[in-house]
Amino acid sequence: MTDLSRVLPGFPTAPYARLLPALENSKVTTAELLTLDIADLGKRTKLPLLDLKRLCNAVLEALHVDLGVSEKQPGKPSALKQTASGLAQRWSTISTLDESLDRALGGGVPTGYVTEIVGESGAGKTQFLLTMLLAVQLPPPHGLGRPALYISTEAPLSTKRLAQMLNSNPFFKDLDKKPTLDRIMSTATPDLESQEHILQYQVPVQVERYNVGLIVLDSVAANYRAEYERGGSLGSNMAARSADLIRMGHLLHDLARRHNLAVVVANQVMDRIPSSTNGSNSGTPGIFAIKTSADTPKSPLPDAAHSTTTELIAASVRMTQDSPLASRSRGPWQPPPGAEPTSSLADMVDMRSSMPEPPPEDPPAPPSLLFDHQNRWVTGWGDDPYADPNNFKTPTLGLVWSTQVAARIALLKRPVYGRKDVIEDEETGGVALRHWRRWMKVVFAPHVPGTGQGLDGAVEFEVNMGGLKSIEKDKKKE
Template sequence: MTDLSRVLPGFPTAQYAGLLPALENNKVTTAELLTLDLADLGKRTKLPLLDLKRLCNAVLEALHVDLGVSEKQPDKPSALKQTASDLAQRWSTISTLDESLDHALGGGVPTGYVTEIVGESGAGKTQFLLTMLLAVQLPPPHGLGRPALYISTEAPLSTTRLAQMLRSNPFFKGLDQKPTLDRIMSTATPDLESQEHILQYQVPVQVERHNVGLIVLDSVAANYRAEYERGGSLGSNMAARSADLIRMGHLLHDLARRHNLAVVVANQVMDRIPSSHSGSGTPGLFAIKSSVAATPKSPLPALAAVPSSTPNVQQMPQDSPLASRSRGPWQPPPGAEPTSSLADMVGVRSSMPEPPPEDPPAPASLLLDHQNRWVTGWGDDPYANPNNFKTPTLGLVWSTQIASRIALLKRPVYGRKEIIEDEDLPGGGVALRNWRRWMKVVFAPHVPGTGQGLDGAVEFEVNMGGLKSIEKDKRKE
């Protein structure tokens, strides 16, 4: 069938080899096979009804086994019949080795899910991932007692930094069995073709052979941006990239769920330019150029020139569906000369052909700028500067493939320059001194998201031992 190998990768298709070509030619999907009547399927595919019934029953039973609700597995309790204590025993997390960060994450990064760490360059993404590579080797409840697999698409694994964390982090002091670099496997994927091959064929073998508890992909966007942002049609590139992202998301989620391991991917960000500030809005009636009515043959008085950025009654607000309630209709500035009435302006005709009528603007609640604030981690603060908004790369298609998104934010800290005697330093007396960093839970299935802006976010610093949260008393100082 068209999607059977994607829905059920392990389905035994050999015994149904005589049926699958006809189903493929008639584009019968797995959902149609389970929902349509057998008589309709027989007329559509010209296949025997008895054989179709056997195939439908086999696919349905395979789906029950895949979901863990099959009655033919007495040794494995059904997921629908498990109690809260059974689910709690299966729940496991990997610690960040910091109490405040773990508390914000509900105990740490959970197994069985795909978690994304997103942030700007220098926000601490790599330090977060390196900490996870060491923490997964610890016994429960801080780790899983299992090795880790690191997949790099950009820079190779920094073993020097890992060794520094092992020496400097106070959490590892006094442990009988410390994490080692020998239990961290690493590989590099320089292009998208090798990345897909490694994830589909080599990674499952390594997970089975070494009982891997953590898979780190750093970063998920590098090869996709290099492959699909060069040449070709934009529409075809976006469609192919979306299909590849869905396929990779399904593969990572299947690995996390089947082997009860954690998949953590790093993602990059790009600047977001809200459409309300892009100046691409359609000009209204008040944006008519004054030269049209100022010709000598026109009996109408010249119209007052109005800047194109002036809001008008026809432009839909772009920032929030509630913003239109606080904005009234356009009013001329005080002291401006009276202009002709609206009927007079409508009556103005130009010798140039009129443009075709445009579609009515979409409601503000359906605009991408409004929806991004709930899934990206930037823009949910109503008082934030929209020029500083960021958006995780790969778009909303990739956002639907991950279970959790953790955003790492940073802001500069400025201070006075230290002037050395007998030196004439150009410029002012202010310089960049440091960076402040926060960790924010955007969305997750096991813990509520952080509040608007930095409300509820955990401030942390990067030191020689890894990540360390900053206490409130120290923040006040």
């Protein structure tokens, strides 16, 4: 089949060798083999129905074994029939070293998945990642007791900050065996070519040799933006960039699942430009509007009795050049009530009717089905109906990369204004903000429900010498 070797590399194809060429010629995919009716597959491939049914059952059972939910695995009960306590024993997470943040994340960052930390500059992404580099070395339930691998695409690993967190965080003071910087391996990828080589060849060897429990990629967008946005040629390279993102996402997911480790990537954000509506809904006139005086009727066409043929033709051309989006909300032009059509106007209408009419357009999609409306639910910004659309952010790399991550954690920040929260710059004479308020928000995740709209349910935290610390409600009131 077209993709059987990629979906199930270890599937035994020898018993079905005579069926595969016909399936390949008919371009039957693994998904179609499992979802289409056997009779439809038989008509499409001209193969015996009984043989096709055996193949479909074998592929389905192989997928169950690969996912770990098969009842035929010796010594392993089906995951669908395990109790809640049994599933909890198999679940492992890496703590953020803060109780409130861990509670919002369902215990921490899970293993076996690709998790994305997205936020603006200064929101606390790097502090979050550095905390996890230390926490993964702790024994369960706070860590995995395994080393970490840090892959940098921008700035090198801040060992000075790591040492500061290790000495200042109260969680490490009472431990007999503290995390060390020696168990954090780091490498740099200055361009996309070296990044792909390291992820494909060097990282699997490091994971196998040192039993790595956490892979951090900081950041995932830097090399892609430098490679595909040079000279403003992003549009022509969109297909190539999407293919590279899918390939990297598959590679990271395979590492996380195969070695039961956590993959955490940091991502940047960009401003989201709100879409403007055209036509009468926006309150702006169309391009065919003509200025009229106070004592003349306001009509999109000039008065036929006092206009020349050239003016009528020009007005007609301007009407045909109206925006398609605006024409959906306005019907064809009608004369004002009580107006009698003149011969000149009738001639003009006849002239326009002789032109070929455009095909009827489909009705506009409901607002809930528009991409701008749905995009807010997977980005972390804009799901609050009362939020300012001019302040919306969007994670870089677009929707293609969003489908490659299992969990997205957004870090949001807002400035704190006031006399006590600004400092004066003696050199420039201006003022600078002293404090920011920061929140952690779960956008989507496989193991915990997402946070509510806006900041509803988000956990406020601060960055201190020891790392991240949630702000209690009593302190917020003060």
